[in-house]
Amino acid sequence: MNIVFIGSGNVAWHLAQALDKNGHKITDIYSRTIANAKKLCSKLYDAQATNSLDFTASQATLFVIAVPDNAVLEIVEKASFPANSIVVHTSGTLSMDELEDVNTKNIGVFYPLQTFSKTKQVDFKTIPICIEASDSKTEKIIEKVAFSICENVCFYDSEDRKKLHLAAVIACNFSNYMLKMSEQILKEHGLDFAILKPLIKETIEKALEIGPKNAQTGPAMRKDMQTIQTQLELLSNKPELKTIYKLISEQIMKQN
Amino acid sequence: MNIVFIGSGNVAWHLAQALDKNGHKITDIYSRTIANAKKLCSKLYDAQATNSLDFTASQATLFVIAVPDNAVLEIVEKASFPANSIVVHTSGTLSMDELEDVNTKNIGVFYPLQTFSKTKQVDFKTIPICIEASDSKTEKIIEKVAFSICENVCFYDSEDRKKLHLAAVIACNFSNYMLKMSEQILKEHGLDFAILKPLIKETIEKALEIGPKNAQTGPAMRKDMQTIQTQLELLSNKPELKTIYKLISEQIMKQN
Numbered sequence: 001m002n003i004v005f006i007g008s009g010n011v012a013w014h015l016a017q018a019l020d021k022n023g024h025k026i027t028d029i030y031s032r033t034i035a036n037a038k039k040l041c042s043k044l045y046d047a048q049a050t051n052s053l054d055f056t057a058s059q060a061t062l063f064v065i066a067v068p069d070n071a072v073l074e075i076v077e078k079a080s081f082p083a084n085s086i087v088v089h090t091s092g093t094l095s096m097d098e099l100e101d102v103n104t105k106n107i108g109v110f111y112p113l114q115t116f117s118k119t120k121q122v123d124f125k126t127i128p129i130c131i132e133a134s135d136s137k138t139e140k141i142i143e144k145v146a147f148s149i150c151e152n153v154c155f156y157d158s159e160d161r162k163k164l165h166l167a168a169v170i171a172c173n174f175s176n177y178m179l180k181m182s183e184q185i186l187k188e189h190g191l192d193f194a195i196l197k198p199l200i201k202e203t204i205e206k207a208l209e210i211g212p213k214n215a216q217t218g219p220a221m222r223k224d225m226q227t228i229q230t231q232l233e234l235l236s237n238k239p240e241l242k243t244i245y246k247l248i249s250e251q252i253m254k255q256n
Numbered sequence: 257m258n259i260v261f262i263g264s265g266n267v268a269w270h271l272a273q274a275l276d277k278n279g280h281k282i283t284d285i286y287s288r289t290i291a292n293a294k295k296l297c298s299k300l301y302d303a304q305a306t307n308s309l310d311f312t313a314s315q316a317t318l319f320v321i322a323v324p325d326n327a328v329l330e331i332v333e334k335a336s337f338p339a340n341s342i343v344v345h346t347s348g349t350l351s352m353d354e355l356e357d358v359n360t361k362n363i364g365v366f367y368p369l370q371t372f373s374k375t376k377q378v379d380f381k382t383i384p385i386c387i388e389a390s391d392s393k394t395e396k397i398i399e400k401v402a403f404s405i406c407e408n409v410c411f412y413d414s415e416d417r418k419k420l421h422l423a424a425v426i427a428c429n430f431s432n433y434m435l436k437m438s439e440q441i442l443k444e445h446g447l448d449f450a451i452l453k454p455l456i457k458e459t460i461e462k463a464l465e466i467g468p469k470n471a472q473t474g475p476a477m478r479k480d481m482q483t484i485q486t487q488l489e490l491l492s493n494k495p496e497l498k499t500i501y502k503l504i505s506e507q508i509m510k511q512n
């Protein structure tokens with residue numbers, strides 16, 4: 001299938017390459033900054049970089065809007081698509097309806113439930129792709145594209161997808177932030193973050209095996225106020241982190 | 257070596273069994289609640305359950321105090337150890353000095369940097385064990401015991417170990433809490449936590465590979481206020497979690 005990407009950020013970067021490698025032809029990459037589009041094109045078989053949103057003459061069937069959520073509406077307002085083409089966005093939080101003003105009635109969502117950074121390869125096979133479509137014909141086409149790169153295609157409506165995205169942000173972006181804080185504390189004292197790696201691996205493995213509710217351990221879980229107090233004191237020069245530590249500990253204690 | 261455990265909680269549970277399987281003899285398990293001591297004894301080759309803290313007649317060389325931090329002092333006050341025996345605690349946060357009032361001058365710390373739950377087996381080989389001792393002779397003995405079950409023995413003084421423990425709590429206990437919150441949100445809406453597993457695995461793998469600072473993604477990292485606003489609204493019936501979400505997002509934005 002001929003596919004156009006609007007956007008050249010982390011999601012477009014990985015998704016376009018995965019589709020390109022799996023029998024699809026990425027014809028164009030749009031970016032406001034054409035240099036960014038060109039960078040992604042250089043990773044693809046035969047794609048053109050463009051900074052025009054007039055796609056009316058395009059031969060593509062599928063248009064993937066992979067830009068930050070707050071830029072989607074502007075794309076919807078400015079872009080023109082070929083009649084009968086399909087336009088999808090890749091957002092977890094935006095509803096499908098955000099696309100209802102595009103000049104084609106075939107719209108949908110193509111949300112890969114994964115964290116993307118340009119410097120880290122990802123294996124799409126294991127990534128769930130959550131799809132939604134305006135009608136069953138469009139859904140079948142989007143589904144087929146999803147299955148061409150992954151083995152786990154899920155159907156979520158916009159309301160459920162919003163909750164899924166919230167859960168993903170908390171489970172992943174916030175967990176990563178905890179690791180970041182932890183690394184920062186160790187660094188400040190000349191200690192090496194690497195020593196925590198076996199513990200971090202085991203923590204996550206355990207949470208996924210026996211469930212995070214059963215896996216919760218630590219001073220707050222034991223209601224060990226003495227340790228909590230000592231640790232809060234260690235954070236006295238980091239008021240925001242101290243507040244976060246206190247709030248999370250209180251929640252763990254409350255739910256225990 | 258003959259070893260006595262004081263405590264039968266998660267740390268004692270796993271540590272006593274690991275030592276028992278690696279050539280040491282666990283002679284006694286102390287617990288205030290003798291039934292708990294008996295449960296652990298049933299997993300060991302030939303240990304006795306006891307609820308007496310008078311060990312003066314014991315043949316053991318090493319006494320491991322593996323109780324919650326706020327119970328260590330009570331043990332120190334009440335227990336009597338044989339002359340020349342070694343007494344260690346397993347706490348990340350308590351300094352070694354907490355043991356200075358025991359009736360032996362050989363004291364130390366034996367802190368396995370891992371999360372323990374009774375229902376989940378752990379492989380001690382990969383676990384860093386952080387040790388500290390009152391003198392070099394005691395240190396050598398503790399070091400030998402540590403190396404008998406693990407390959408990664410580290411030397412931390414009480415101040416550094418405190419920081420290490422704080423970093424471990426944030427990286428692991430708090431990350432697990434994030435997963436717990438995430439699971440709870442999905443459950444409330446009839447959605448399955450399992451769909452997040454590939455994302456969680458990749459998040460942690462990526463953080464450990466390229467470092468959590470480089471791995472940070474998500475709405476806050478992109479300063480995507482629209483998504484943050486939508487997600488805060490989804491949390492309007494969970495004021496504490498909403499506060500945590502807001503604080504962490506602000507921190508991620510600030511540090512970006």
